[in-house]
Amino acid sequence: MTDTLIVGGGTAGCVLAARLSENPDHTVRLLEAGPRWLAPDGFPAELLDATRLPVGADALWLWRYPVTLADDGVAITGNIVRGKVIGGSGAVNGSYFARATAADFAAWSRELGSSKTWSFDSVLPAYCRSERDVDFGDRPWHGRSGPIPVRRSMNPVPLSKQFATACAAVGFPAIPDLNEVSGSVDGVGPVPCNTEGGNRVSTASGYLLPVLDRPNLTVQADTSVVRIRFRGPRAVGVDVLHDDGTETLWADHIVLSAGAIESATLLLRSGVGNAEHLRALGIPVVHSAPVGAWFTDHPEIGLDYQLGAPERATVPMEYVLGLDDIEIRPYTVAFTPGVQHLGVALMRPQSAGVLRLRAADPAIPPMIEHRYLSAEHDRTRLRAAVETASEVLQRMPAHVRTEPMPGPPRAADAWLHANLATSQHLSGTCRMGPADDDRAVVDELCRVHGLTGLSVVDLSVVPVPLSRGPQATTVMIAENVADHLRR
Ligand SMILES: Cc1cc2nc3c(=O)[nH]c(=O)nc-3n(C[C@H](O)[C@H](O)[C@H](O)COP(=O)(O)OP(=O)(O)OC[C@H]3O[C@@H](n4cnc5c(N)ncnc54)[C@H](O)[C@@H]3O)c2cc1C
16 A cells, blocks of 8 residues: 555645655655646657747647636636646646745745744745756855756847846836845746746656656556545545546555646535535535635736747746836737737735535546735726836836726726736635634644545645745745744
């Protein structure tokens, strides 16, 4: 029997499998729904090339979900994706690899009533262990020998340079290192990216593939977990589906690293969730828990513009302007041919989303409602952010294509709805908190409250909005939990 069975070979799952299997006496089995390759350069070009964002609309290696982003009387719907491949969403994403801020971890620790495991000082060693920062690795708060290379564009394209110059002209300071520990986090700076020679370096390439020959590590790709098996309150195995049919695999400890959407839906389908909702779908209740009752994500408003002939960058975003809870993102890739896009994202929204099952059948995607812009605070902050972004655009030689945001707040809010999108950073569906917190699904070490032998280790557990993109923090979560599991 396997000691630890990990569901999901994505950003967190690959880190966990590699770190736990460092102990030769610990057997680890990693199950991934999508395909895998045996070496980093075996990945298809579309997955390797960091500028392919999004990867092709009909690509095989994606999970796709219909979502409702907001509803002010008129529903704003859309579609989101997640990586369905070894490396998970890290194999298809924008390669932006920035740490969350010290203030985020202070908020996270407040939610727990403890600063033991998730204060900034406690997590900094895990961030450092994960990275090989080629620009700032010699500084004390950075890693120089971790599995993930981190670098900033040395030769940015004209669009990025013009953006940085425009930010300086408006009066925003330059931040050479967005992962710096001390000092202000407000300003414009080059984006730390997890790439090498223009290729994405996911945790599959950085952590997992180099250790595939360990005898105590089994990696099974093209294998979907459909349900967790329980004996009383103890998780004892999983039912899986693969090309040869169905099978039950048993383990001492099961870890869900299937991402914030699939870890939650797997728990719900297995009977862990809101008892009333589960019974209505005919799912026997194993344990009542607030799975999917809260999640957060970064709403993003898009401003389209044209600016000379586009030049090919090596990453989708070379510079970013961070202003407390706002990020302004000058994408170097054109999502529509010939049109450039400035993303204006709210990083600490108060509006929270909800995820529920529509049916017990795993083939039917869950209901996902982001409920963006439902808090007045978020509308006010985004209106101010759009004004700032417009001011920066005015200082660039850009021809703005998006209709300007109207002045009166009510009309401006309708405009925000019309231009609304998502950063695809959904997190918190199985949030962390103490046992007496009725919003909490897992404890401080990611173990599911009220059950044994079952943990969730991925972006599902984060209990607060993060001020930066979540990829680097997902890696850190897995590093930090692996360290505690090994003690
Ligand atoms: C298009 C896109 C662009 C993004 N860009 C950035 C960016 O530039 N910077 C940033 O910081 N963040 C970015 N993100 C977000 C970031 O990539 C994710 O938040 C992060 O990778 C989540 O890691 P995870 O381990 O929680 O889940 P994932 O990396 O999604 O891993 C989950 C894995 O579990 C597998 N799985 C799911 N269900 C099952 C099952 N039932 N059985 C077996 N396996 C299963 C999946 O196939 C997947 O491999 C982006 C996300 C997307 C989708």
